[in-house]
Amino acid sequence: MxxxxxxxxxxxxxxxxxxxxxxxxxxxxxxxxxxxxxxxxxxxxxxxxxxxxxxxxxxxxxxxxxxxxxxxxxxxxxxxxxxxxxxxxxxxxxxxxxxxxxxxxxxxxxxxxxxxxxxxxxxxxxxxxRRYDAEYRRLARLLADRELGRPLMLHCRHRNLSVHPYFTNDMVINDSVSHEFDAARWLLGQEIAAVRVYRPTPASVTETGLSDPQFVVFETTGGVVVDVEIFVNGGFGYQVQAEAVCEHGTARIGEAHGLLTNTAGRWGGEIAPDFLTRFADxxxxxxxxxxxxxxxxxxxxxxAWDGYAAVAACAAGIEAQRTGRRVPVEMAERPAFYGR
Amino acid sequence: MxxxxxxxxxxxxxxxxxxxxxxxxxxxxxxxxxxxxxxxxxxxxxxxxxxxxxxxxxxxxxxxxxxxxxxxxxxxxxxxxxxxxxxxxxxxxxxxxxxxxxxxxxxxxxxxxxxxxxxxxxxxxxxxxRRYDAEYRRLARLLADRELGRPLMLHCRHRNLSVHPYFTNDMVINDSVSHEFDAARWLLGQEIAAVRVYRPTPASVTETGLSDPQFVVFETTGGVVVDVEIFVNGGFGYQVQAEAVCEHGTARIGEAHGLLTNTAGRWGGEIAPDFLTRFADxxxxxxxxxxxxxxxxxxxxxxAWDGYAAVAACAAGIEAQRTGRRVPVEMAERPAFYGR
Amino acid sequence: MxxxxxxxxxxxxxxxxxxxxxxxxxxxxxxxxxxxxxxxxxxxxxxxxxxxxxxxxxxxxxxxxxxxxxxxxxxxxxxxxxxxxxxxxxxxxxxxxxxxxxxxxxxxxxxxxxxxxxxxxxxxxxxxxRRYDAEYRRLARLLADRELGRPLMLHCRHRNLSVHPYFTNDMVINDSVSHEFDAARWLLGQEIAAVRVYRPTPASVTETGLSDPQFVVFETTGGVVVDVEIFVNGGFGYQVQAEAVCEHGTARIGEAHGLLTNTAGRWGGEIAPDFLTRFADxxxxxxxxxxxxxxxxxxxxxxAWDGYAAVAACAAGIEAQRTGRRVPVEMAERPAFYGR
Amino acid sequence: MxxxxxxxxxxxxxxxxxxxxxxxxxxxxxxxxxxxxxxxxxxxxxxxxxxxxxxxxxxxxxxxxxxxxxxxxxxxxxxxxxxxxxxxxxxxxxxxxxxxxxxxxxxxxxxxxxxxxxxxxxxxxxxxxRRYDAEYRRLARLLADRELGRPLMLHCRHRNLSVHPYFTNDMVINDSVSHEFDAARWLLGQEIAAVRVYRPTPASVTETGLSDPQFVVFETTGGVVVDVEIFVNGGFGYQVQAEAVCEHGTARIGEAHGLLTNTAGRWGGEIAPDFLTRFADxxxxxxxxxxxxxxxxxxxxxxAWDGYAAVAACAAGIEAQRTGRRVPVEMAERPAFYGR
Known part of the structure; x- marks a missing residue:
């Protein structure tokens, strides 16, 4: 080099x-x-x-x-x-x-x-x-090597301290959940088949009509069920977690790290404020x-194929968010050019 | 006394x-x-x-x-x-x-x-x-006192080492998820409004047709979205966890406790084998x-009202499991006799 | 019965x-x-x-x-x-x-x-x-069964929120460290041979002359080295921890349990306020x-023999605390009556 | 640049x-x-x-x-x-x-x-x-800013999977504990005043006469008591931990990170095999x-002054290890050239 x-x-x-x-x-x-x-x-x-x-x-x-x-x-x-x-x-x-x-x-x-x-x-x-994050890579290797057998479900948490006031419902899918769409495709080696979005009574509704948090459930072509809590104005810190449930056990990443303190009746650690801190490496x-x-x-x-796949899943996600229905993801045939 | x-x-x-x-x-x-x-x-x-x-x-x-x-x-x-x-x-x-x-x-x-x-x-x-478990009680108090604001979502995990071979899909709802139905009602102070059941590609299908694991999403009358991973032949231990996502933070119970060991390249603790161990106290x-x-x-x-409410939610859960649809929970009017 | x-x-x-x-x-x-x-x-x-x-x-x-x-x-x-x-x-x-x-x-x-x-x-x-605490019992069983080989060292932490103003240096040994003297004897199946006390620059010196915290190192008849941090006015909560270092790994008890929260940039749990809470069961x-x-x-x-042994170790501990020296523990011959 | x-x-x-x-x-x-x-x-x-x-x-x-x-x-x-x-x-x-x-x-x-x-x-x-490790830096900042008040004690663990067969008792001090000598000086901003070494009944004695593990207690010029468990053939992994006990709480680094798994009755994570893995960043x-x-x-x-200070502390440590005594650390006057 x-x-x-x-x-x-x-x-x-x-x-x-x-x-x-x-x-x-x-x-x-x-x-x-x-x-x-x-x-x-x-x-x-x-x-x-x-x-x-x-x-x-x-x-x-x-x-x-x-x-x-x-x-x-x-x-x-x-x-x-x-x-x-x-x-x-x-x-x-x-x-x-x-x-x-x-x-x-x-x-x-x-x-x-x-x-x-x-x-x-x-x-x-x-x-x-995220494909370059040390923990995600460890989880990907565990899944690829079938260390705990086939993956069956993937539970994801994606929480921000806060977002700017003009963040919209579309951005919840395009800017936030798109990371989980890609992470799921990469971790599981499967495409996304259909998406549904649950909108609980919100913590807050902003001027843009943003309903926060939301709960997205999607199914993959291999029958894995993936759920994502997305909470963009969570107010307590930036947290990205994933737990893969496999045939013989589960594996989880994204727990808090680093400095643990005991003080004033509490023990625990810090939550990163944002993605630049969490994913700096x-x-x-x-x-x-x-x-x-x-x-x-x-x-x-x-x-580019991975970029396209995320775009297609986001389109389904936004429709699912709007209608409350299960929306199938429509994708072109994968060209041999993009191999696997 | x-x-x-x-x-x-x-x-x-x-x-x-x-x-x-x-x-x-x-x-x-x-x-x-x-x-x-x-x-x-x-x-x-x-x-x-x-x-x-x-x-x-x-x-x-x-x-x-x-x-x-x-x-x-x-x-x-x-x-x-x-x-x-x-x-x-x-x-x-x-x-x-x-x-x-x-x-x-x-x-x-x-x-x-x-x-x-x-x-x-x-x-x-x-x-x-579960209403008598020390951790559940602490979580219930936190929610009742609004320590972290209103609850918005509840993520539940319910994993067994294994169940007997004649366990059925109905029993997944009636014997297992019924605990989460009651816990959610009690923790949130709300009734269950509708249920949907996802069935990922199973780890195993038994002779009874049992599909395992399953993922149950239900909504409450107050708009809280509750999800339950139920995995009755998980094979690694008995684990019951719950995380409430509230306006100003989240609270989780059911992490492993007790003895931590460092040995042979691993650190960690034991997982209880069954509910009698986990919930003995x-x-x-x-x-x-x-x-x-x-x-x-x-x-x-x-x-008795709580017992009836769980029975009604289970009936909806079983229909949701069978049809793949969102099934509303039908309940009689609550008699004043049962107060709140 | x-x-x-x-x-x-x-x-x-x-x-x-x-x-x-x-x-x-x-x-x-x-x-x-x-x-x-x-x-x-x-x-x-x-x-x-x-x-x-x-x-x-x-x-x-x-x-x-x-x-x-x-x-x-x-x-x-x-x-x-x-x-x-x-x-x-x-x-x-x-x-x-x-x-x-x-x-x-x-x-x-x-x-x-x-x-x-x-x-x-x-x-x-x-x-x-402490011999009746579930975690201590699990640790005792692990040591008795040599699950990780022979024990070599035992690291103990003993922290109180605060003690009453007339607590003395003698009480640090007699009322507090006496628990670790007994726990070590019981966990290791060995008597205490000699004691030394370190007194770091204190957080506070009270009217009774109490120097807090202190660090007690004692050796057992089997050559195990035991260290105890005793901090009676720690101010943050009640914490009792022990880590046994064995030939093939270590085992630790006393980590915080129960409810974990994410809130305001911090994750973590509660620390019990006192021993009645921690050791209620x-x-x-x-x-x-x-x-x-x-x-x-x-x-x-x-x-009664165990009570006597703690009394004898405390006497040595108080002399060690006063002199800064290594003080051997003097004990009568163990009568056959008290078996092992 | x-x-x-x-x-x-x-x-x-x-x-x-x-x-x-x-x-x-x-x-x-x-x-x-x-x-x-x-x-x-x-x-x-x-x-x-x-x-x-x-x-x-x-x-x-x-x-x-x-x-x-x-x-x-x-x-x-x-x-x-x-x-x-x-x-x-x-x-x-x-x-x-x-x-x-x-x-x-x-x-x-x-x-x-x-x-x-x-x-x-x-x-x-x-x-x-270690001065460049993210966790050590966070701990150093906490101590420098007196977030939990003045430091009073520092508990250190330093465990290796194994060392080569010609590792000696001197190397325990010079190659291993020298890291804690420097870390303590840097974290506390104090020099090392005296050293004592405890040698528990060993897990093993090698052909070089190496007694393993050892327990080193040293005092700083500011009256902080520092203890170090050094276990070079611990056999289970590479672990470096430090807990600072301060006036108003404690702070600990070096807990295991990353991937947590549930499998076969156990939950937990991996322990790094060596220092190149742990301290790569x-x-x-x-x-x-x-x-x-x-x-x-x-x-x-x-x-260079920091290098000299570690050399001086190691010399005292080796004498303490040999004699079982408390050995004062002798250092030249610090030249103004090396500031503070």
């Missing part, structure tokens, strides 16, 4: 997530450098790039992709802007790490898949960072492994 | 559960004695009574109820035999502790309620022993508190 | 502990009744006995021992009064449950042992209730097993 | 630890590269360097320090070889990260301190990687932060 020059990355979008990835590539991971940034807000882009040597600054993503030294693209712009950048990157045959969602809807996701297939080799990775590992693979010309992480 | 003679109890049914209650009254609790036993298998009854002083032995429950010194009845016979004994006990105005189910169906349960109302005061307590406390109340002429535990 | 009359118990001393034992015998345990009470404060004795049927009230312990129906004695008076009552009870050949300490010093303890040996059978049990079990054994004419719990 | 060239590091010693640091600098951390390696075993050095671009290979440390592009030194050779390399690095004014021990004895450590002071600025960092962070600071011309981690 060290015998070649570092991978020059164009980072598209320099908001919270994009700026954090710029810092990560610059300071944390090895074998990569930020060669260009792009953001419609040119000042923000310039500020993020200020301390990086030889980093081009653009407002137009296409210009950033064409900048000198760019050999890969990290897309951290808003979802509706993804398709255009993805297609441009594929046109240039550049490796892409695209923050989720791949695109906002199934039709556009299928166009990206078609472009990648036409190119003839895989170039797109989607930012499902996972983000580092994700970008490092992507950059390493990109330099070898490979995609080893979740690909 | 000690200024009156001990309560003379007739124990009806001397199988596993009945024999254990005889031992409990004889050896563990104070203020009560076994005055009579009855079992169709007279030899079994005689054997159980052998070491008890002044204990009458009968094959007919009615004879046991009429035996000298009998002032209360504990019913541990099979469910279909409950109604007759309950009505006979009420006729004699005797306090009753009746193992669940109150009766096998809603119609017979309503007949028992009618008889008790006609008597004019409450005499029937149903054996929902709860059974003791249940019978003690029932006997104490009976001597004061009161019923302080779960009454 | 139920074929004989209940054991009539004279309770000597009706302070906090004695009154609680009166309640326990009256309301909780089976097979025993309070036949007499004695306390120098006759009003206090009369109040405690008020609701008990056929209970004699005395200010003189000797009179209580001679009261009608008395067949056993429970001593809960202050330590300096123990010897006289113990000798009187042995003279009458009555089974005794004596709260610790057996007596305040080794010489008087040896006189009690002599009297019991002269009587020719064991009658005295000492109130080391142990006290019940202790008195029940003592009464059962007494009715069979046996002593099955910790006997 | 990215505006300058990467830091060229000479890695001295290419055994297990040295080779792992070469991999870390090459693959994991950013802003640094391996510019040279040195090992008396030239083949081993060449093998380690084979895949690194522009990496000089030497058998003589001095030659490696003089190699083109070398701007810093990482010393991973055996302890007796440290002094010579340290002095050579200081002569060249190079930043050094030196694996512990700084040197094998206090006299040589003082010579290194003298050389660094003569140089006039700090250049030496010692490899106490700490090693990465240590080297990254050292390289970052080195490029700024600073030393931010544990310095």
């Amino acid at each position: 060290s015998t070649t020059a570092p991978l020059g990355v164009a980072v598209i979008g320099t908001g919270l997530m994009g700026a954090d990835h710029v810092r990560r590539i610059d300071e944390v991971i090895s074998g990569a450098r930020v060669a260009a940034v792009a953001d419609p807000d040119g000042d923000r882009a310039a500020e993020v790039a200020a301390r990086i040597e030889d980093c081009a600054v653009h407002t137009d993503p296409h210009a950033a992709l064409a900048a000198p030294g760019v050999g890969a693209v990290l897309i951290a712009s808003p979802g509706p802007a993804h398709e255009e950048t993805l297609l441009a990157a594929l046109e240039r045959d550049l490796p892409v790490l695209c923050e989720k969602p791949l695109t906002p809807d199934a039709a556009s996701a299928l166009r990206v898949l078609a472009a990648e297939q036409k190119l003839g080799h895989r170039r797109v990775q989607v930012g499902f960072m 996972a983000y580092d590992r994700e970008v490092q492994e992507w950059a390493d693979a990109a330099r070898r010309g490979e995609v080893t992480g979740p690909g | 000690s200024t009156t003679a001990p309560l003379g109890v007739a124990v009806i049914g001397t199988g596993l559960m009945g024999a254990d209650h005889v031992r409990r009254i004889d050896e563990v609790i104070s203020g009560a004695r076994v005055a009579a036993v009855a079992d169709p298998d007279g030899d079994r009854a005689a054997e159980v009574a052998a070491r008890i002083e002044d204990c009458a032995v009968h094959t007919d429950p009615h004879a046991a109820l009429a035996a000298p010194g009998v002032g209360a009845v504990l019913i541990a016979s099979p469910g279909p035999a409950h109604e007759e004994t309950l009505l006979a006990a009420l006729e004699r105005d005797l306090p009753v502790l009746c193992e669940k189910p109150l009766t096998p169906d809603a119609a017979s349960a309503l007949r028992v309620l009618a008889a008790e109302q006609k008597l004019g005061h409450r005499r029937v307590q149903v054996g929902f022993m 709860a059974y003791d406390r249940e019978v003690q508190e029932w006997a104490d109340a009976a001597r004061r002429g009161e019923v302080t535990g779960p009454g | 139920s074929t004989t009359a209940p054991l009539g118990v004279a309770v000597i001393g009706t302070g906090l502990m004695g009154a609680d034992h009166v309640r326990r015998i009256d309301e909780v345990i089976s097979g025993a009744r309070v036949a007499a009470v004695a306390d120098p404060d006759g009003d206090r004795a009369a109040e405690v006995a008020a609701r008990i049927e056929d209970c004699a009230v005395h200010t003189d312990p000797h009179a209580a021992l001679a009261a009608p129906g008395v067949g056993a004695v429970l001593i809960a008076s202050p330590g300096p009064a123990h010897e006289e009552t113990l000798l009187a009870a042995l003279e009458r050949d009555l089974p005794v449950l004596c709260e610790k300490p057996l007596t305040p010093d080794a010489a008087s303890a040896l006189r009690v042992l002599a009297a019991e040996q002269k009587l020719g059978h064991r009658r005295v049990q000492v109130g080391f209730m 142990a006290y019940d079990r202790e008195v029940q097993e003592w009464a059962d054994a007494a009715r069979r004419g046996e002593v099955t719990g910790p006997g | 990215s505006t300058t060239a990467p830091l060229g590091v000479a890695v001295i010693g290419t055994g297990l630890m040295g080779a792992d640091h070469v991999r870390r600098i090459d693959e994991v951390i950013s802003g640094a590269r391996v510019a040279a390696v040195a090992d008396p075993d030239g083949d081993r050095a060449a093998e380690v360097a084979a895949r690194i671009e522009d990496c000089a290979v030497h058998t003589d440390p001095h030659a490696a320090l003089a190699a083109p592009g070398v701007g810093a030194v990482l010393i991973a050779s055996p302890g007796p070889a440290h002094e010579e390399t340290l002095l050579a690095a200081l002569e060249r004014d190079l930043p050094v990260l030196c694996e512990k021990p700084l040197t094998p004895d206090a006299a040589s450590a003082l010579r290194v301190l003298a050389a660094e002071q003569k140089l006039g600025h700090r250049r030496v960092q010692v490899g106490f990687m 700490a090693y990465d962070r240590e080297v990254q932060e050292w390289a970052d600071a080195a490029r700024r011309g600073e030393v931010t981690g544990p310095g």
Whole structure:
């Protein structure tokens, strides 16, 4: 790895997530450098790039992709802007790490898949960072090795301290439950077949009509039942847990860690405030492994098909949330190109 | 309490559960004695009574109820035999502790309620022993005091090491989930409104057609969503857990306790093998508190209405299990007699 | 057990502990009744006995021992009064449950042992209730069965919320660490050989000169090293923990149990406020097993020798605390009468 | 940081630890590269360097320090070889990260301190990687901020799966307990005043005379009592725990994390097999932060004085282990140069 020059990355979008990835590539991971940034807000882009040597600054993503030294693209712009950048990157045959969602809807996701297939080799990775979390990986290995037999059910908890006031019911599915859709597909090696959403009497209803918490139950093509508590304004901390119930036992991740205290009649530990804290190592590992693979010309992480599958499940989830019904997930045939 | 003679109890049914209650009254609790036993298998009854002083032995429950010194009845016979004994006990105005189910169906349960109302005061307590478990009581207090705000969801796990080979799908609801039906009603102070049952690809299907595990989701009249994993042949131990998700936090009971070991690359503790081990103290406390109340002429535990409510929820649960649909729970109007 | 009359118990001393034992015998345990009470404060004795049927009230312990129906004695008076009552009870050949300490010093303890040996059978049990705690019993069984090989070290924590202002350095050893002296003897099956006391810079020094916390290290005759953190004004709750380090692993008891909550950035559980809460079941079990054994004419719990051994270890502990030195424990030869 | 060239590091010693640091600098951390390696075993050095671009290979440390592009030194050779390399690095004014021990004895450590002071600025960092562990850092912050008041005691556990057969009693102190010496100094901000070592009846005595486990109690200059269980052939896994007892509560780190399973009557998690697994992230962070600071011309981690303090405490520890006595730690006056 060290015998070649570092991978020059164009980072598209320099908001919270994009700026954090710029810092990560610059300071944390090895074998990569930020060669260009792009953001419609040119000042923000310039500020993020200020301390990086030889980093081009653009407002137009296409210009950033064409900048000198760019050999890969990290897309951290808003979802509706993804398709255009993805297609441009594929046109240039550049490796892409695209923050989720791949695109906002199934039709556009299928166009990206078609472009990648036409190119003839895989170039797109989607930012499902849980696949890089040490605990999730341990659970995935346990399930893959059938250490406790076949998985039968998966119980998930996904709790945030709070979200911004314009968070909507659609975002509960697209931004939050989409992580469980991908995690379930990856952990179980099965697609999602149908979704139902329960809406208990809410803790709060916001101005956007957001009903919180919700309880999502989905079934997989292999007959596993997955339930997800999603509570975006839980108010006590950020908690992501998963328990797989298998033939011969259960396995759970996401319990609290670290410092335990005894004080004032209570024992216990801290709950992380947010996902950047909880999954900090996972983000580092994700970008490092992507950059390493990109330099070898490979995609080893979740690909465009995984991005599409999450988009399709979210569409069913939103309909299920709206109707209270069990909504089957409709998916195109999986191209051989995307193997298994 | 000690200024009156001990309560003379007739124990009806001397199988596993009945024999254990005889031992409990004889050896563990104070203020009560076994005055009579009855079992169709007279030899079994005689054997159980052998070491008890002044204990009458009968094959007919009615004879046991009429035996000298009998002032209360504990019913541990099979469910279909409950109604007759309950009505006979009420006729004699005797306090009753009746193992669940109150009766096998809603119609017979309503007949028992009618008889008790006609008597004019409450005499029937149903054996929902979880209400006497220290952890459940702590959770109930937390919810009643709104320590974490209103409850929104309740996640339950109910796992057995194994069950006998003639266990059926109906028994999953009637014998197992009925505990969660009662616990939810008691913890939340709400009735059960509708039930749905998910049946994942099973770990095993037995000769009786039992599909195991199952996942039951029910809604309460107050809009709380309750989910129950019921896994009767889980194979690893007996585990009962509950987590209440409230407005300002969550509260969970049923984690493993006691001895923690570090050995051979693993740390952890033991899982109880069965409910008699896990709930031993709860059974003791249940019978003690029932006997104490009976001597004061009161019923302080779960009454006939609670037994009826569990029967009604089970009927909906079985239909939900069979059809895969959401089945509303149908209940009679709650008589003022049963207060709240 | 139920074929004989209940054991009539004279309770000597009706302070906090004695009154609680009166309640326990009256309301909780089976097979025993309070036949007499004695306390120098006759009003206090009369109040405690008020609701008990056929209970004699005395200010003189000797009179209580001679009261009608008395067949056993429970001593809960202050330590300096123990010897006289113990000798009187042995003279009458009555089974005794004596709260610790057996007596305040080794010489008087040896006189009690002599009297019991002269009587020719064991009658005295000492109130080391930890031997009746479910977790301690599980640990004892693990050690006795060598499940993890031979024990090598024992780490103990003993923390109180707070103690009364006239608690002294001597009481740290006599009232607190004496529990660990007995627990170590019982868990390990070895006597205590020498004691050393470390006094870190204290959290507080009280008017009595109490230095808190302290750290006691003692060695057993089998070469096991035992350390005890004793922190009597810890301020956060009551916590008793023990970890045995064995050849092939470690085993720990006393972690917090019960209700776990997530709230306000913290997860965790409650710490019991005091020993009556933490060891409530142990006290019940202790008195029940003592009464059962007494009715069979046996002593099955910790006997007079165990009481003497704790007294001897405490004497060494207090000297170690005063001098900062390693102080050997001096004990008489163990009479064959006390077996092993 | 990215505006300058990467830091060229000479890695001295290419055994297990040295080779792992070469991999870390090459693959994991950013802003640094391996510019040279040195090992008396030239083949081993060449093998380690084979895949690194522009990496000089030497058998003589001095030659490696003089190699083109070398701007810093990482010393991973055996302890007796440290002094010579340290002095050579200081002569060249190079930043050094030196694996512990700084040197094998206090006299040589003082010579290194003298050389660094003569140089006039700090250049030496010692490899106490626990200071970079996320949990230790959280505990350190809690203590520094007096969140629970002043620290009074520190209970430490240090358990290995096993060590090689030629591990000695001296190594118990120098290689194992030295970590707790440094951790205590760092966590408490106090020096170590005196050491005592208890040697329980061992689980095993090896051919080297190693007695295992041992129990080390030391006092700090601020009157804190620290105890360390050190068990190098514990046989069940690698476990490092610490509990600080403070005025208003206690805080503990090092409990097991990650995947919890329920299976076959047991619940629990895995214990890491070794320190490379447990402290993998700490090693990465240590080297990254050292390289970052080195490029700024600073030393931010544990310095030469910390290395000397550990050497001095170890010398007392070995004498305490040999004699069974309390041995005061003798230290030179702390030069103002090393601040606090």
